[in-house]
Every structure is written in C-alpha cells, then in structure tokens.
Amino acid sequence: MARPRSHKHKDLPTGLVYRKDRASYVFTRIDGSTKNLGKDRKRAKSLAFQYNATFRVDPELYHEVSYSKVESEPNKISKVTIGELLPAIFTKISEDKEWSSKTLKGHQCRFNLILTFFGEMMPDSISLPDVNLFLKESNPTDSKGVFNRYLGLLKLIFNYCVSDSIMKNNPANKKIRRTMIAKDEAEIIRLTTQDFAAIHKHAGLQGIQWLQIAMELSLQTSHAVNEIAKLKYIDIEEYISIQRDKNKKTAASRVKIPMNYELEDIVQRSKDGIDSPYVIHFLRQRRYLNRPLAAGLEHPTQLRNEKISRAFSDARDELRLFDHIENKEDRPSFHDIRSLSIQLQEASGHDAQKRAAHSQRASTEVYKKGYVQWNEVADVVIDWREQPDKDDHK
Structure with a gap:
C-alpha cells in the first residue's frame, strides 16, 4: 500500500509526486514510465492535469474525440509552454512597432531575460506573484527606470499573447509603473x-x-x-x-x-x-x-x-x-x-x-x-x- 501523501502535497494530481532527492516533480504515466517535470509546481500540476484528462478518463466518460471541433478551437487550451510561443510573438511586435536598431537591441536583451524566466511555464499558469518575482530579480538595484522598462515590455508581450488567445488575461496589467522624479533644474x-x-x-x-x-x-x-x-x-x-x-x-x-x-x-x-x-x-x-x-x-x-x-x-x-x-x-x-x-x-x-x-x-x-x-x-x-x-x- 502506498504511503499517504503529506498535507503539503495532497493537491497534486494522480501520478505526480515531489521527489526530495531530485528537488523536482516527477510524473508517472499509465505505462509505468516516469517524466521529470522540473521545479515549477504550477507547471507540473498543469501538465499532469492535461495528461490525466486525456489518458486517465473514467470509462463512463470516455468518448471518441471529435477532431473537427478540436481543430476549430485550437487556442482554447494551450498544451505548450509559453517559451515555445514567445519568440514568434516578439518578432511580431518588433515588426509592428518598427523599433530603431538601438531600441530593438535593448528590448532584445530584456526579452531574453523574460524568456528565461517564464519560458518553462504554461501560459495561463503565469500569475501576478510570478510577475512580481521577475521584476524583482531582473532589477537588483531597484532602479525605477529599469523597473518601468521591463514592466512595459512585459505588458506589451502578454497583451499580444491575450490577443492571440495564448493567454486568457494579462497579469502584468495589474502592476503600476513607478513614478520617475525629474532632476531639479538647479542640480x-x-x-x-x-x-x-x-x-x-x-x-x-x-x-x-x-x-x-x-x-x-x-x-x-x-x-x-x-x-x-x-x-x-x-x-x-x-x-x-x-x-x-x-x-x-x-x-x-x-x-x-x-x-x-x-x-x-x-x-x-x-x-x-x-x-x-x-x-x-x-x-x-x-x-x-x-x-x-x-x-x-x-x-x-x-x-x-x-x-x-x-x-x-x-x-x-x-x-x-x-x-x-x-x-x-x-x-x-x-x-x-x-x-x-x-x-x-x-x-x-x-x-x-x-x-x-x-x-x-x-x-x-x-x-x-x-x-x-x-x-x-x-x-x-x-x-x-x-x-x-x-x-x-x-
């Protein structure tokens, strides 16, 4: 008989466990094979729920898949990480905005950090706490200007994601830009x-x-x-x-x-x-x-x-x-x-x-x-x- 789950991990879906020795979440498929899903709890749960909804279905609820309906609504549930979609989104934004080479270079550097931080997450698992953590880690000197530049690009990228049905809402829109105080003319x-x-x-x-x-x-x-x-x-x-x-x-x-x-x-x-x-x-x-x-x-x-x-x-x-x-x-x-x-x-x-x-x-x-x-x-x-x-x- 399997050990009962601890209170901390009771909400994990079937097949998903947290391995302390690997410091990551491991998922067991129906054929007994396992897959390491990394350290991101939200992403691991999302992937496990999607897998179980497809392969661990009660016989009473099973039915043939209507692929015509699935293909007509391809963006309702994203089954890929946001990192696989962001490069195309950034290219689209760059073409729409027609940034100068200098501006594009700056945004490219910021985009690379955004991609590294959010890349392994599922689009709709990204929350306001994730945005807050990113803005904190990307701005170690607590510069208002740096904060506003990262927030501005993040809002823009996520707005495009919402527009393309990749995300349901934009958590970055809940953040407020920091007020920049102009230097006194006398100084x-x-x-x-x-x-x-x-x-x-x-x-x-x-x-x-x-x-x-x-x-x-x-x-x-x-x-x-x-x-x-x-x-x-x-x-x-x-x-x-x-x-x-x-x-x-x-x-x-x-x-x-x-x-x-x-x-x-x-x-x-x-x-x-x-x-x-x-x-x-x-x-x-x-x-x-x-x-x-x-x-x-x-x-x-x-x-x-x-x-x-x-x-x-x-x-x-x-x-x-x-x-x-x-x-x-x-x-x-x-x-x-x-x-x-x-x-x-x-x-x-x-x-x-x-x-x-x-x-x-x-x-x-x-x-x-x-x-x-x-x-x-x-x-x-x-x-x-x-x-x-x-x-x-x-």
Whole structure:
C-alpha cells in the first residue's frame, strides 16, 4: 500500500509526486514510465492535469474525440509552454512597432531575460506573484527606470499573447509603473564654452583629432553623437544632410544645414589622408586590421558612438573639470554639447528647434508624393572661441 501523501502535497494530481532527492516533480504515466517535470509546481500540476484528462478518463466518460471541433478551437487550451510561443510573438511586435536598431537591441536583451524566466511555464499558469518575482530579480538595484522598462515590455508581450488567445488575461496589467522624479533644474550641471574649449584643446594635445572634429561638428550642427558618428562625406555638398535617428518617423527628423565657412573648415581639417567614407574616422592599429568589425559598424575606419563619448569623458576627467560631482554619470557628457549649442543659438536670437530636429510632435508621413522632405535651416555660426566673462560654474 502506498504511503499517504503529506498535507503539503495532497493537491497534486494522480501520478505526480515531489521527489526530495531530485528537488523536482516527477510524473508517472499509465505505462509505468516516469517524466521529470522540473521545479515549477504550477507547471507540473498543469501538465499532469492535461495528461490525466486525456489518458486517465473514467470509462463512463470516455468518448471518441471529435477532431473537427478540436481543430476549430485550437487556442482554447494551450498544451505548450509559453517559451515555445514567445519568440514568434516578439518578432511580431518588433515588426509592428518598427523599433530603431538601438531600441530593438535593448528590448532584445530584456526579452531574453523574460524568456528565461517564464519560458518553462504554461501560459495561463503565469500569475501576478510570478510577475512580481521577475521584476524583482531582473532589477537588483531597484532602479525605477529599469523597473518601468521591463514592466512595459512585459505588458506589451502578454497583451499580444491575450490577443492571440495564448493567454486568457494579462497579469502584468495589474502592476503600476513607478513614478520617475525629474532632476531639479538647479542640480543640472551644464557644459560651458570654457569647458568645451578646455576639453577640445586637451584632445588636440593628446593627438585625438577625430574627437576635436566630432566636438566641433556637434556644436555647429546641434546634433548628438549618434548622428555625428554616422555622418559621411557623401552627405555633404551645399548642405549637410542629417537625419536624427531618435525621431526618424517625424518630418522634423531630417534637416539640411547650409555649409558655411566654419563647417567647411571643419570638414577640410577632417580629411587627414585616411581613406574613409566617414567624416569622423580613425586608423586601426595593424594588429586589429584582420579582426571582424564590431556590431553596427560598416567600415574599418568608422568609430562607435561609445568610443567618441568615452574619449570625451576621459578628457573631461583628466582635466578634473567636474571632480566636485562624485557620480560620473551626472557630469556633462558629449551629449551636453548639443545642449550647449542650443543654448548659444537661443541666446543669439536664433530658433534652434528646427536645426536640432528636436521635436515631440506626433509622427507624420515621412514620404509624400514620392520624395522625402528635408527641412532647410538657417545659416548659423557658433563662435565658441569667445570666452564669456561670467564663470558659469559659480
């Protein structure tokens, strides 16, 4: 006679037992063979119930299966784990949302963690406690931003699952986004023209001409490192044509900046004899020439955004300009050149919004009547070499 089940395991269906020696649930089929169902109690119970409903049916309830009815309602009961279905769901979402490559890369990393955590569960066994545990484990530093990004993607994925009848409801919808508190404007440390000039000079003394060129282009065009790193010589004729990647679906994302004497000088100084299609470029060391290009690069002389930003931050810290700010992430970065450019233009009476393609307006059709619309902006030269009398650090 079999031992009676403990109170803890009385709810386990026929054939399913918990093996302490394996620290997992083991199921015995009607032919005597066994199957290890892992550590997830809910999943093990769900699989056992489904098996028993098919093979351990009382003779009085047995009937021939009507396959026409089963095929007409295939999604009522999912017999596969959610991990087998999520990759196709994520692909569908990516195609619908048309994320930029950078956004897609971030979501792909988060999706991989979601797949690892929920992959072995049955779709309708996922509950709010499971969602809470995932959000806790995926965000060990308790960052509000990280929490919201994971929750947002989880809600989106599960909503698609509900829409495709994979899940009956979305437990993630019961979670509330955490409130992000904007940094006090008085706490923001701005990059000044003195800081810009000092870092620019230091880069020259270190022989990093490409950083000087990148800094000057960012200041004169009001664009960030992502656009500056991608700028090619073929984009430059009478105008510099730049498309801002962040809001590329909007009409404001494409700008044509007139070539003036300052921009012409920058472009000419960038031509240093290195054969490269990119304005911001460098020559790899010989030992690295045969190595494959890093992800996102198209040419051996192209620089990654991170390399440009890191070179700027290294020069900033070597000069000890912002040592009073303990957290390096709060110190002005390469991106703050864009802010400095906008501030200097506004101070001189120019409207910088159009030049910077800095728009939060709703997305509009980019292509109209077979051509792409570019926004021509005013010819502005930003004279950063003139040092203001006022010390902006005080």
